[in-house]
Amino acid sequence: MPISRIYGPDDFGNPVHRRTTGQTRARVTDAERARALPMPSLEWTPEVERATAHLYEKVKNVIPEIEWPFMAPYIKAINDLKKQRNAVILAHNYQTPEIFYGVADIGGDSLQLARETTKVKEKIIVQCGVHFMAETSKILNPDKTVLIPDSRAGCSLASSITGADVRLLRERFPGVPVVAYVNTSADVKAEVDICCTSSNAVHVVESLNSDTVIMLPDQYLAKYVASKTRVKIIAWKGACEVHERFTGDELRSYRAADPSVQIIAHPECPPDVIAEADFTGSTAHMIDWVRNNRPKRVVMVTECSMADNVQAELPDLEIVRPCNLCPHMKRITLPKILDSLIYLREEVTVDPAIIDKARRSVERMINLKN
Ligand code: SF4
Numbered sequence: 001m002p003i004s005r006i007y008g009p010d011d012f013g014n015p016v017h018r019r020t021t022g023q024t025r026a027r028v029t030d031a032e033r034a035r036a037l038p039m040p041s042l043e044w045t046p047e048v049e050r051a052t053a054h055l056y057e058k059v060k061n062v063i064p065e066i067e068w069p070f071m072a073p074y075i076k077a078i079n080d081l082k083k084q085r086n087a088v089i090l091a092h093n094y095q096t097p098e099i100f101y102g103v104a105d106i107g108g109d110s111l112q113l114a115r116e117t118t119k120v121k122e123k124i125i126v127q128c129g130v131h132f133m134a135e136t137s138k139i140l141n142p143d144k145t146v147l148i149p150d151s152r153a154g155c156s157l158a159s160s161i162t163g164a165d166v167r168l169l170r171e172r173f174p175g176v177p178v179v180a181y182v183n184t185s186a187d188v189k190a191e192v193d194i195c196c197t198s199s200n201a202v203h204v205v206e207s208l209n210s211d212t213v214i215m216l217p218d219q220y221l222a223k224y225v226a227s228k229t230r231v232k233i234i235a236w237k238g239a240c241e242v243h244e245r246f247t248g249d250e251l252r253s254y255r256a257a258d259p260s261v262q263i264i265a266h267p268e269c270p271p272d273v274i275a276e277a278d279f280t281g282s283t284a285h286m287i288d289w290v291r292n293n294r295p296k297r298v299v300m301v302t303e304c305s306m307a308d309n310v311q312a313e314l315p316d317l318e319i320v321r322p323c324n325l326c327p328h329m330k331r332i333t334l335p336k337i338l339d340s341l342i343y344l345r346e347e348v349t350v351d352p353a354i355i356d357k358a359r360r361s362v363e364r365m366i367n368l369k370n
Contacts, residue, residue: 001229001232001233002223002227003219003223003233003234003235006222006237007172007234008236009161009165009237011172028343028345032343032344032345035343036343037084037085037341039342040077040080040081040338041077042073044069044070044072048076049069051079052068052072052075052076055072055101055102058097058101058312059097059101059102062097062311062312063098071098071102071334074335074337074338075098075102075103078103078337078338078341081341081342082103082105085344086122086124087123087125087126087147087341088106088122088124088125088126089106089128090104090105090106090107090113090117090125090133091106091107091128092107092109092110092113092128092129092133092329093108093109093284093287093303093309094283094305094306094326094329095305096330097305097308097309097312098334099128099333099334099337103337106120108284109197109199109283110133110182110183110197110198113129113133113137114137114140114197114362114366115366117140120141120144122144123144123145124144124145124344125137125141125146125147126147126149126341127146127148128149128332128337129148129329130154130155130328131155131185132155132158132182132185133182134147135185135186135348135358136182136186136189137348138186138349138350138355139186139350139355139359139362140362142350142359146348147340147341147346147347148340148346148348149332149333149339149346150332150333151346152328153328153331154328155183157181157183157184157218157238157240158183158188159185160236160238161217161238163185163188163190163191166180166192167191169214169216169234170191173212173214173234176210176212176213176234177193177214178213178215178216179193179194179195179196179201179204179205179213179215180192180196180216180217181195181196181215181216181217181221182196182197183217184216184217186350186355186358187354187358189357189358189361190361191357193208194368195362197282198266198267198282198283199281199283199284199285201215201221201225202225202228204365204368205225205229205231206231211232212231212232212233213231213232213233214233214234214236215234215236216236217236217237217238218236219237219238219239220239220268220269220270220271221268223271224267224271224274224280225267227271239268240268242268242302242303242326243268243269243324244269244270245324246265246269246270246273246301246322247272247273248270248272248273250322251263251265251273251276251299251301254320258297260297261295261299263276263277263278263279263299264277264280264281264286264290264300264301265277265301265302266281266283266302267282269301273301277301283302286302287306290314294317295317296318297318298317298318298319298320300320300322303329304321304323304324305329307319307321
């Protein structure tokens, strides 16, 4: 069912449209310095080469040999410190290969990371992703220390809406259930009925047994879901600044150059992009589609590092990368992950009153039967 209107902060005359990310990164505090471990050696030695050789095997198709001596000392130091700190590293698919394959214990999309985080035994979680993902880990693990290597790693979707906006939407549409994409801040999750990811959005919307559902904040994901269900969707004006940049024209030019090419796109893309795609699915579904279908050439219409990570796993696949980078994901680097473990920074905290409410909407999604 097509969406008739998309709402945004202007519809409510909401003067305080607070951005939830983008804060200035603080210097190392005295408290962080007090609990710091010594800085390990970052030299390229035969021992480092031996200790990281198996990891280089995984990324040799996407990281030139000449770059490895600069990365490997960080990777070894991070992996050693992880054990010393009793920490686990989670990495989103949009992290670069040296992080995704070099230091992460668990990798995946938002839903996979949210599910896995509930099973971790370690006391410290280092989230290599963006701030809302680290908040989700904290919401699900309030007793653990959750660190993000750079708290400025935000998200255009998460910063497009606040909890106050959700309350205004509820006043405008009383009784209509609200679904929030996981790409939202904790205060938004605390105000909604259930969360969703791009993997399960249609299923979540239909599980509510309502003829109308408010779905926020991604207008393009909402349009995609609306095209797959009879439920009437009320959408919000947010967009992913990475996926929004792709165009149908761009994809048509790839198809014109090679009519046999397969195009796969993320549902955060605009409708004219989805219309050109042979397959549309979440990050995890795109990876599964490539593994199962093994096309000769594929255009991956999503964040660029994901194509690198898939290429590392499937070296024979020819991937065309329209290549839009997420500037927020790229704030996470090996030196910052090392700092995180040395100084135990930057700690992600969420107000306990918000945690309890937000956890209900995340757990309701996780517990939803397929
Ligand atoms: S890729 Fe888009 S949705 Fe994902 S973190 Fe970056 S801005 Fe947010």
